Amino acid sequence: MTTRRRLAGLIAAAALPLARPAIAQSARIPDGPIRLVVPFPPGGPNDLVARVLGQKLGAILERNVVVENRSGAGGVIGTDNVVKAAPDGRSLCLTSAGAIAISPVLGAPMPFDVAKDVAPLTLVALMPELLAVPPSLPVSTVAELVDYAKKNPGKVNYGSSGIGSMPHLAGEAFRAAAGIDIIHVPYRGAAPAVTDLIAGQVQMMFADMPAMMSQVQGNTLRPIALASGERSPLLPQTPTMVEAGVPVTADNWYGLVTSSRVPAPVQALLQEAAARALQDPELVKSYGEQGARPVGGTQAEFRDFIVKESARWGEVGRRADIRMD
Structure with a gap:
C-alpha cells in the first residue's frame, strides 16, 4: 500500500x-x-x-x-x-x-x-515539507531547478534544520531522485537556515510549511513544490513534487x-x-x-x-x- x-x-x-x-x-x-x-x-x-x-x-x-x-x-x-x-x-x-x-x-x-x-x-x-528558493535564483519550477543544478554541479547548496532532520532527508531524497549534485548545509534549526535562504547563502531548502509561509506571502521566498501527497489549500497553485515529475514525498x-x-x-x-x-x-x-x-x-x-x-x-x-x- x-x-x-x-x-x-x-x-x-x-x-x-x-x-x-x-x-x-x-x-x-x-x-x-x-x-x-x-x-x-x-x-x-x-x-x-x-x-x-x-x-x-x-x-x-x-x-x-x-x-x-x-x-x-x-x-x-x-x-x-x-x-x-x-x-x-x-x-x-x-x-x-x-x-x-x-x-x-x-x-x-x-x-x-x-x-x-x-x-x-x-x-x-x-x-508537508515545502521546497522554496530565493527570488534571486532564476528558477520557478522543479524542472528548472533540476536543470539549473545539472548545469551547475556542486554549486547548489541546500539548507536544513540539522543533520538527520526531515528537511535534510527530503533534500537527499530529491538529490537521488533527480540525479543532481547538490550540497547539504545544516543549521541549528529552521530559522537561521531560512534567513540564509532569503539572503541567497543557500539556494534551496525543504522546510515545514509554517517555517516559510510568511516569507512566501511576503515574496521574499519563491515556493517551488510541496513534498506531500496532495496540494495545500494555502498554496493551491504550488504543485506536489510528484506532479512536477520527481517522485519525492516527505x-x-x-x-x-x-x-x-x-x-x-x-x-x-x-x-x-x-x-x-x-x-x-x-x-x-x-x-x-x-x-x-x-x-x-x-x-x-x-x-x-x-x-x-x-x-x-x-x-x-x-x-x-x-x-x-
Missing part, C-alpha cells in the same frame, strides 16, 4: 463515529493536571499543534492540560522525559518523526528504546505518545480522547491555517506507521551515508 493510501486510510478511520470500548470505560487517570510535553522550543509548528490539541484534550478529559516545552536533541530529550515519567497517564508527549522514527535508525545515541519504552497513542498531524509528522509502562486501559482512554479532539472543527480549522492535516487513528495503526517511516527514512539515510553519532 502506498504511503498516500495508507495515510488516507488513517484519516478516514479518524473520521468514523467514536465508540468507547469497555477497556477505556474502566480506566482512571489520577487526579491532577496532565502534562503535554513539547520536545521543541516555544513558537514552532510542533508547539502550536500541541497547544490546540491540549485545549481540546482538556475539555474531553475534564482536566487541566499544561503544555511544557523541553527541547533538545531533535525532540529526543522531551520524549525521554515522558517515557521515564510516572506511568499514571498524566505525562504525554507530542513527539516528532525525528525523535522516534529517524534518529534511532541513523545512529543517534538514544536514551530509550522506541519499540520497548514508547507507547504510541495516535498520529496527530502531517506537516511529510513531517507529530504523534502523541506516552510511556509503555502506562496501563493499557489508560492508554486506550488517552487514545480515544485524542481521536475525538482531532475531529473537532475548531482544531481542524486551526491546523489547516498552519498547513497541517489532522489524522488520528488507532494505536496499532500509529505503531505500524512508525515502523514503516523508520524503514523508509533509514534507507534514504543509508544511501546518503547520513550518521547522527
Whole structure:
C-alpha cells in the first residue's frame, strides 16, 4: 500500500463515529493536571499543534492540560522525559518523526528504546515539507531547478534544520531522485537556515510549511513544490513534487505518545480522547491555517506507521551515508 493510501486510510478511520470500548470505560487517570510535553522550543509548528490539541484534550478529559516545552536533541530529550515519567497517564508527549522514527535508525545515541519504552497513542498531524528558493535564483519550477543544478554541479547548496532532520532527508531524497549534485548545509534549526535562504547563502531548502509561509506571502521566498501527497489549500497553485515529475514525498509528522509502562486501559482512554479532539472543527480549522492535516487513528495503526517511516527514512539515510553519532 502506498504511503498516500495508507495515510488516507488513517484519516478516514479518524473520521468514523467514536465508540468507547469497555477497556477505556474502566480506566482512571489520577487526579491532577496532565502534562503535554513539547520536545521543541516555544513558537514552532510542533508547539502550536500541541497547544490546540491540549485545549481540546482538556475539555474531553475534564482536566487541566499544561503544555511544557523541553527541547533538545531533535525532540529526543522531551520524549525521554515522558517515557521515564510516572506511568499514571498524566505525562504525554507530542513527539516528532525525528525523535522516534529517524534518529534511532541513523545512529543517534538514544536514551530509550522506541519499540520497548514508547507507547504510541495516535498520529496527530502531517506537516508537508515545502521546497522554496530565493527570488534571486532564476528558477520557478522543479524542472528548472533540476536543470539549473545539472548545469551547475556542486554549486547548489541546500539548507536544513540539522543533520538527520526531515528537511535534510527530503533534500537527499530529491538529490537521488533527480540525479543532481547538490550540497547539504545544516543549521541549528529552521530559522537561521531560512534567513540564509532569503539572503541567497543557500539556494534551496525543504522546510515545514509554517517555517516559510510568511516569507512566501511576503515574496521574499519563491515556493517551488510541496513534498506531500496532495496540494495545500494555502498554496493551491504550488504543485506536489510528484506532479512536477520527481517522485519525492516527505511529510513531517507529530504523534502523541506516552510511556509503555502506562496501563493499557489508560492508554486506550488517552487514545480515544485524542481521536475525538482531532475531529473537532475548531482544531481542524486551526491546523489547516498552519498547513497541517489532522489524522488520528488507532494505536496499532500509529505503531505500524512508525515502523514503516523508520524503514523508509533509514534507507534514504543509508544511501546518503547520513550518521547522527
